[in-house]
Amino acid sequence: MMLELTVNERPAALECEPDEMILHVLRRAGLSSVRETCGIGVCGACTVLLDGEPVSGCLLLAGQAAGRELTTVEGLPAEHPVPMAFDAEHAFQCGWCTPGMVLTAKRLLEENADPSDEEIAAGLGGNLCRCGCYLKIRAAVRRAAA
Amino acid sequence: MRLVGYAGDAAADGMWHAAFVRSPHAHARVLSVDASALPAGAVALLPEDTVGLGRYGCQLKDQDVLANPARFVGDIVAAVAAQTPAAARAAAAALRVSYAELPAVFDPLAAVAEGAPLLHPESGGSAGDAVSIGVRPLAGTNVCHRFRLLHGEAERGFEDADVTVEETFRTAGAQHAPMEPHATLAQWTADGRLELTTGTQTPFNLRDDLAGVFRIEPERVRVVAPPMGGSFGAKTFTRLEAVVACLARKAGRPVKAVLDRSEEFVTLGRHPAAVRVRVGATRDGTLVAKQLDCWADTGAYADCGPGVASKMGYAGIGPYRIPHVRVDALAVYTNLPPNGAFRGYGATQSVWASERAMDMLAERLGMSPLELRLRNLLRDGDRFATGETMHDVHFEECLRAAAAAVGYEQDPRGKGLCVLLKGMQTPSRAAIAVERTPVGYTIRSASCEMGQGVRDSLRLQGAALLGCEPGQIEVPDPDTDSSPFDTRTTSSRSTYMMGRALDEAVADLSANGGERGYGEIANEGGLDPDTGQGIASTHWHQGAAGAAVSVDEETGALTVERLHAAVYAGRVVDRAGAELQNEGSMIMGLGTALFESVEHAGGQITNANLSDYCLPALGDLPGELTHELIEREGAEPHGLGETALPPVPAAIGNALSSLGLHVTELPMTPERVAEAAA
Numbered sequence: 174m175m176l177e178l179t180v181n182e183r184p185a186a187l188e189c190e191p192d193e194m195i196l197h198v199l200r201r202a203g204l205s206s207v208r209e210t211c212g213i214g215v216c217g218a219c220t221v222l223l224d225g226e227p228v229s230g231c232l233l234l235a236g237q238a239a240g241r242e243l244t245t246v247e248g249l250p251a252e253h254p255v256p257m258a259f260d261a262e263h264a265f266q267c268g269w270c271t272p273g274m275v276l277t278a279k280r281l282l283e284e285n286a287d288p289s290d291e292e293i294a295a296g297l298g299g300n301l302c303r304c305g306c307y308l309k310i311r312a313a314v315r316r317a318a319a
Numbered sequence: 320m321r322l323v324g325y326a327g328d329a330a331a332d333g334m335w336h337a338a339f340v341r342s343p344h345a346h347a348r349v350l351s352v353d354a355s356a357l358p359a360g361a362v363a364l365l366p367e368d369t370v371g372l373g374r375y376g377c378q379l380k381d382q383d384v385l386a387n388p389a390r391f392v393g394d395i396v397a398a399v400a401a402q403t404p405a406a407a408r409a410a411a412a413a414l415r416v417s418y419a420e421l422p423a424v425f426d427p428l429a430a431v432a433e434g435a436p437l438l439h440p441e442s443g444g445s446a447g448d449a450v451s452i453g454v455r456p457l458a459g460t461n462v463c464h465r466f467r468l469l470h471g472e473a474e475r476g477f478e479d480a481d482v483t484v485e486e487t488f489r490t491a492g493a494q495h496a497p498m499e500p501h502a503t504l505a506q507w508t509a510d511g512r513l514e515l516t517t518g519t520q521t522p523f524n525l526r527d528d529l530a531g532v533f534r535i536e537p538e539r540v541r542v543v544a545p546p547m548g549g550s551f552g553a554k555t556f557t558r559l560e561a562v563v564a565c566l567a568r569k570a571g572r573p574v575k576a577v578l579d580r581s582e583e584f585v586t587l588g589r590h591p592a593a594v595r596v597r598v599g600a601t602r603d604g605t606l607v608a609k610q611l612d613c614w615a616d617t618g619a620y621a622d623c624g625p626g627v628a629s630k631m632g633y634a635g636i637g638p639y640r641i642p643h644v645r646v647d648a649l650a651v652y653t654n655l656p657p658n659g660a661f662r663g664y665g666a667t668q669s670v671w672a673s674e675r676a677m678d679m680l681a682e683r684l685g686m687s688p689l690e691l692r693l694r695n696l697l698r699d700g701d702r703f704a705t706g707e708t709m710h711d712v713h714f715e716e717c718l719r720a721a722a723a724a725v726g727y728e729q730d731p732r733g734k735g736l737c738v739l740l741k742g743m744q745t746p747s748r749a750a751i752a753v754e755r756t757p758v759g760y761t762i763r764s765a766s767c768e769m770g771q772g773v774r775d776s777l778r779l780q781g782a783a784l785l786g787c788e789p790g791q792i793e794v795p796d797p798d799t800d801s802s803p804f805d806t807r808t809t810s811s812r813s814t815y816m817m818g819r820a821l822d823e824a825v826a827d828l829s830a831n832g833g834e835r836g837y838g839e840i841a842n843e844g845g846l847d848p849d850t851g852q853g854i855a856s857t858h859w860h861q862g863a864a865g866a867a868v869s870v871d872e873e874t875g876a877l878t879v880e881r882l883h884a885a886v887y888a889g890r891v892v893d894r895a896g897a898e899l900q901n902e903g904s905m906i907m908g909l910g911t912a913l914f915e916s917v918e919h920a921g922g923q924i925t926n927a928n929l930s931d932y933c934l935p936a937l938g939d940l941p942g943e944l945t946h947e948l949i950e951r952e953g954a955e956p957h958g959l960g961e962t963a964l965p966p967v968p969a970a971i972g973n974a975l976s977s978l979g980l981h982v983t984e985l986p987m988t989p990e991r992v993a994e995a996a997a
Contacts, residue, residue: 190405205322205324205328206320206322208327208498208499208548209500209577209579210498210499210500210580210929211580211928211929211930212579212580212928213580213928213929213930215928215929215930216498216929216934218498246320246322247320247322249320251320253320256320263895263896263898263899265770266549266770266771266772266899266903267323267497267498267499267546267547267548267549267769267770268322268323268546268548268770269323269325269497269498269499269548269549269770270498271320272320272322275320293937294936294937294938294940295938297936297937298936298937298938299936300936300937301498301929301934301936302498303495303496303497303498303549303551303907303934304549304770304899304903305899305902305903305904305905305906305907305935306899306902306903307902307906307935307936307937307940308902308940308944309895309898309899309902310937311937
């Protein structure tokens with residue numbers, strides 16, 4: 174089937190199977206920031222924004238994105254404050270979880286411009302970083318909020 | 320945002336995708352594989368396709384490309400390739416395998432008992448120069464390696480002791496759980512060369528192992544190692560590469576495999592272990608004798624279990640002067656998925672046991688655990704139990720820093736300490752090449768990037784030596800065709816070893832017109848596996864941790880209020896990178912201490928997903944998690960990649976024990992804590 178939606182602010186028509194998750198469709202379209210990791214929606218590494226809300230790409234049927242607006246980190250402007258803050262705070266090691274962290278943090282800061290440590294922990298609770306960069310990730314979110 | 324290209328992102332023209340047929344039995348002979356229902360357009364790799372191939376394995380060559388018998392639930396008995404991952408999975412499901420089940424064993428102590436089913440009735444051949452440890456399998460048993468260390472006369476030593484404690488401690492199996500799963504792309508060139516793009520920390524070991532499988536010269540194998548999305552030991556030695564290469568040859572086209580998370584759980588883990596400690600001291604707290612017996616469950620294949628058992632053995636002695644020591648450490652086969660290198664490499668298991676036993680001894684002596692440690696710590700010029708002389712020793716500084724951070728001397732209740740030593744791969748070689756380019760320099764090495772920041776470390780060290788900006792230095796991916804030889808990217812050795820090789824390379828470049836330079840460094844040593852004497856490490860990782868906890872004795876819920884690690888860094892090369900190593904190690908240590916455990920029933924892993932197997936998240940951090948890098952003017956850089964992990968569980972366990980809660984098994988779940996309180 175043909176999936177029509179907006180990807181990173183541009184109209185897109187992507188070939189997909191009816192039972193396919195959006196993660197695989199986006200990867201085929203060259204958006205390699207969307208990364209299959211746990212496959213069951215608990216780690217946040219394949220997070221994309223659907224109409225601005227973070228969702229797990231591994232749990233979203235491609236068809237559910239039809240006609241909607243989808244954002245991956247490839248669609249963020251180069252000078253976006255959240256990835257800039259991650260870079261400035263060295264808030265990553267291997268970089269695998271970073272796109273999902275950045276998109277989740279972006280939404281968190283839209284909802285709460287000045288989150289406490291507890292609010293950051295809750296907001297990013299569904300994003301795992303096995304390298305354990307959490308202290309610097311928290312610092313990056315604070316920096317982006319400032 | 321600049322994105323990293325990982326092995327799973329690699330593609331080749333005409334590439335197909337792999338799927339694996341895995342044994343549902345823990346131990347079973349494969350009687351037949353029926354491929355008659357294989358869909359058109361798929362290719363199957365069947366047992367008859369692997370006849371005549373060599374075996375592989377980094378320390379013992381005990382693995383076949385396709386397993387028969389299958390030795391654990393998940394062992395690969397056949398494989399398929401097809402145009403899409405979904406088509407490959409469907410094709411794999413179409414193969415019909417018939418098995419004859421064999422008796423199985425799932426515990427290392429049961430596996431060494433008389434009459435236990437044998438996994439490898441004939442020992443695998445020693446794996447040549449990929450190893451340096453002198454593997455000692457015990458013929459006719461499930462013991463694939465026995466490491467012994469004899470220093471003084473332990474039995475006589477215990478006669479001098481006024482107080483002796485003895486306890487057996489256990490640690491659970493764990494998953495590395497790198498966010499990026501294993502991914503491998505293999506293809507054969509028209510002239511019969513094998514080329515792989517794969518996530519690996521060990522490109523040269525892998526090249527040599529695969530050359531043995533396909534019976535070709537090592538130079539006929541090319542391994543390119545892109546950055547990894549984490550590894551922590553998971554992507555060491557030969558994992559999927561042999562079967563994917565074989566499948567690509569059969570398919571006559573490039574084939575890529577990317578594992579799903581449940582397959583990760585049967586690919587490699589950390590050795591569950593039992594460690595029995597007996598330690599004795601005189602009334603004044605002077606250690607006189609120590610005995611350690613270790614059983615490391617290496618699963619169905621040795622992998623580097625022999626090396627892990629050896630390191631478990633000597634790391635469990637601890638950074639102490641002890642006149643009489645006896646260590647007996649076994650790597651034992653069981654019918655569980657293989658275990659191998661894991662951040663902390665054997666030290667995690669035996670440091671838990673050894674440092675918990677120190678607090679038991681202190682209690683029996685009526686002495687502060689801090690004072691007992693300080694009284695016995697190794698100092699500069701002391702000899703370790705291996706006979707080697709210790710240099711640049713900072714255990715006391717690390718321990719005092721950890722104690723001070725948690726206010727241990729003011730009030731030790733609810734607080735615990737741990738101090739450790741951990742060796743670096745010895746012997747080993749590292750080589751590096753520097754070339755001038757129009758914009759600066761290219762530094763070629765086989766040091767693999769897995770998030771630990773080795774490329775930044777080389778850029779920073781190179782920039783300082785070459786008088787340029789780090790951004791002018793290009794560090795290409797390791798490639799066995801063009802990168803000089805390196806033993807491997809393990810044991811926190813790259814900044815130190817490759818950094819020294821880089822010094823040589825830059826000196827060579829300066830002496831030869833400034834265009835090209837080459838440097839090579841070797842560290843010599845190794846331990847005799849029968850006596851444990853020799854040089855365990857030319858460079859010691861030294862660290863300590865302090866913890867403060869509170870407990871709800873009714874529910875067993877344990878809260879870590881404060882956690883601090885102090886690690887000897889020598890000279891710091893990349894400050895943010897160094898901090899990240901300490902923080903990451905501590906957080907991984909928290910998971911090990913509190914909740915990570917690979918569970919199995921009848922050989923089947925029962926929590927093979929990231930919902931049932933929990934990884935630490937941001938909300939799991941202690942109220943205060945802090946650390947420090949202990950630096951010394953003029954010192955060499957010290958490896959930092961792992962040191963802060965092994966002391967975390969024992970510091971927390973000792974904090975519990977200061978409250979009268981004696982837990983001997985990791986993780987310290989609420990159930991175990993409540994049981995200790997009952």
